[in-house]
Every structure is written in structure tokens, then in C-alpha cells.
Amino acid sequence: MHVERMFAHVVAGYLFAVGLFFGFASFFQIPFIRIEPESKFFVLGISLVFAASGAVSYILLRKGKLKKEGASLTDVRQEAIEKLKDPELLSRIAIKDSDVQARESAQERLKEIKGNN
Numbered sequence: 821m822h823v824e825r826m827f828a829h830v831v832a833g834y835l836f837a838v839g840l841f842f843g844f845a846s847f848f849q850i851p852f853i854r855i856e857p858e859s860k861f862f863v864l865g866i867s868l869v870f871a872a873s874g875a876v877s878y879i880l881l882r883k884g885k886l887k888k889e890g891a892s893l894t895d896v897r898q899e900a901i902e903k904l905k906d907p908e909l910l911s912r913i914a915i916k917d918s919d920v921q922a923r924e925s926a927q928e929r930l931k932e933i934k935g936n937n
Contacts, residue, residue, distance in 0.1 A: 839869070839870030840867070842863055843867035845863070845867075846863045897919070898922070902929060907934075
């Protein structure tokens with residue numbers, strides 16, 4: 821199972837589950853949650869919003885209408901590294917960054933900067 825592919829589905833399911841839980845909690849006494857009688861309908865309304873947003877998100881995901889748009893985080897970071905001119909910052913990225921591609925790009929950029937000087 822691919823976590824990245826299923827992440828949006830998990831979030832939609834979580835929203836739906838949270839809505840159901842608090843909807844249930846607004847009607848029945850749960851030992852670890854105390855809902856005051858005057859705020860019972862407010863909690864019920866919020867829980868309906870959560871459950872509905874989770875259900876609608878899941879349906880839209882299944883229909884393919886919620887897709888990523890734009891550049892990925894890795895692409896944006898690559899572009900930023902290509903524009904950097906600070907050797908100290910590039911050195912830190914080349915040594916300490918957790919992303920292998922970012923480290924390699926920073927090393928290449930450092931070579932370019934040293935070659936131009």
C-alpha cells in the first residue's frame with residue numbers, strides 16, 4: 821500500500837470518524853468527555869460539519885476530482901537551491917539535508933559558484 825496515495829483517503833476517513841464520535845458524544849454520556857447541555861447542539865453541529873466534509877472529500881477523491889496541482893515540494897526546493905548564491909547555506913544543505921536530491925543539487929551549485937570565482 822502506498823502511503824502517499826492513500827493519505828488523502830485516510831484524512832477524509834479521519835474527518836468522518838471524528839464527526840461521528842462527537843455526534844455520538846453529544847447524545848450519550850462518555851466518561852472522558854463532558855459536554856454541557858447548553859453546548860450540546862453546537863457540538864452536534866460541528867460534528868455534522870466534520871462528518872459531512874469527510875464524506876464529501878472521500879466521494880470527490882473516489883471520483884478523481886481532488887488531485888494535486890502545481891510543483892511538488894522537491895521541485896520547489898530544487899529551484900530554490902539553483903537560485904542560491906550563499907556558499908555557507910549551500911554547504912549546510914549539502915551536508916545536513918535529509919533529502920538526497922537536495923544535497924546533490926547543493927553540491928553541484930557549490931561547484932558552479934566556485935567555478936565562476
